[in-house]
Amino acid sequence: MGDLLCVSAVRAGCCSCCSEGRGSQPIPGLQHTDAASTVEQRPGMPFGAATSYVHLEKLCEGSCATVYKGISRINGQLVVLKVIRLEAEEGVPFTAVREASLLKHLxxxxxxLLHDIIQTKETLTFVFEYMHTDLAQYMGxxxxxxxxCNVMLFMFQLLRGLAYIHQQHILHRDLKPQNLLISCLGELKLADFGLARAKSIPRQTYSCEVAALWYRPPDVLLGATDYSSDLDIWSAGCxxxxxxxxxxxxxxxxxxxxQLLKIWEVLGVPTEDTWPGLSKLPNYDPELVASRRPQRLRVICDRLSRVPGAEDLAxxxxxxxxxxxISAQHALLHGFFSPLPPQLYQVPAGQSVLTVPEVRxxxxxCDLFVSYRKGHLSQGSSKFW
Known part of the structure; x- marks a missing residue:
């Protein structure tokens, strides 16, 4: 694992709450979550109380929220405390309302996992499970x-989480490496649901100002507002x-x-034949569309061809x-994942795939190189599966 064990920075949604407006209504049922039924509670330490958590260190800070590493006095577990500052005249951020209402049921x-919610006149605090790092820092x-093999493990978990929330008719809308948290064991979890929306109304339109620019699909870049789970699939593919x-x-x-030019360089020039309704999108520009010629994915990303099935899945x-x-559910069945143990497909939703023997x-x-230099490399390195 190398440096992963030393990293304590967590990005449990410290920035998304700054991107939209605030509401004036409190969150309905703003009490502790169902976590009380899954952990052993210490007598006298109630959920929903600020005194039940100890701040250990600041991890990051945004314009309206600060994220701390903490410890729960209820059960002694490490937690992440996302403290959102409330303005008296503006109330609770809409993104916080969405995040709380969605995560309480996921x-x-x-x-x-959202353990607890604490509200005072000045702050709203979300208590999350503690994760050691995020995918952006791990890749860095x-x-x-x-x-x-690690790409396979991370991607399987990412698609597994996406398949679940899409089955619940929820769009994440902000997938990027910073919003994928990783534990010291290699568990990957979707985080930061501040921009997430429940897609309960057919053909409902949404904002096209979603997802970080590098992970935003071309249809949304062109102004589409009737997207569905395909938005998250594009981001996951990136x-x-x-x-x-x-x-x-x-x-x-x-x-x-x-951003569109870079996409056309890889995917080629879209037409009405390959993309019905393309010319009707709000930001459609025929000159922009016609200004690029395609190259295969493997030309732009040469390492794809070295991993069996990677180019086809991408x-x-x-x-x-x-x-x-492709949908997340069908992507999980792609041949790229064929080296994985078949038992992974039988793991219950609430259980980590790392509980399957030999999956790690x-x-x-770079970790191996450092280990060789330090002379600490074990003679028999463990297999991934």
Missing amino acids: KHANVV QHPGGLHS IFVEMIQGQPIFAGTSGTHE SKMLTAFPRGR LQPEM
Whole structure:
């Protein structure tokens, strides 16, 4: 695991609450979550009380929220405390209302667990399970692309979490490496549901100002507002390639125009034949569409061809026409994951896939190099599965 054990920075949604407005109503049922039924509670330490948690250190700070590492006096577990500052005239942020209402009902091993909610006149505090790092920091510590087995393990868990929330008719809408938390064992969990929405009304329209620019699909860049789970699939596909290649696939710098150009360079020029309704999108520009010629994914991302099945899975997720993208449930059955033990598909939703024997993270190359230099490499390295 190398440096992963030493990392304590957590990005449990410290920034998304700054991107939208605030509401004036309190969150309905703003008491502790169902976590009380799954942990042993110490006498005299109630849920929903600030005194039940001890702040240990600040992890990060945004314009309206600060995230702390803490410990629960209820059960002695490490937690993450996301403290949102409330303005008297503005009330609770809409993003906080959404995050609380959604996470209270999401119980899955690959979705971050909301333990508790504490509200005072000045602050609203979300208490999350503690995770050691996030995928962005993990990739930063292991440059040049991750071990293919680790990519497989992380991607399987990402799609497993997505399949679950999509079955619950929930769109995450902000998938990026910073919002994928990782434990010291290699468990991956979806986090930061501040932009998430429940898609309960058919053909409901949404804002196109969602997802970080590098992970935003072309249909949303072109102004589409009737997207569905295909939005999250595109973002997950970008993350998939980034894990293998070691750098973002569509790293634009000057807004949506350049972002679209980078996408066309890889996917080629869309037409009405390949993308029905393309010309009717609000930001459609025929000159922009016609200004690029395609290159295969493996040309842009040469490491894809070295991993069996990776290019095919990436191409099925990174399809310009949104309705043509593979679903999370079908992606889990892709041949890319065939080396995984079949028992993983029988693991209950609330149980980690790392409970399957022999499933664990492989040491990354830079970790192996450091271990060799220090003379600490064991003679028989453990297998991933």
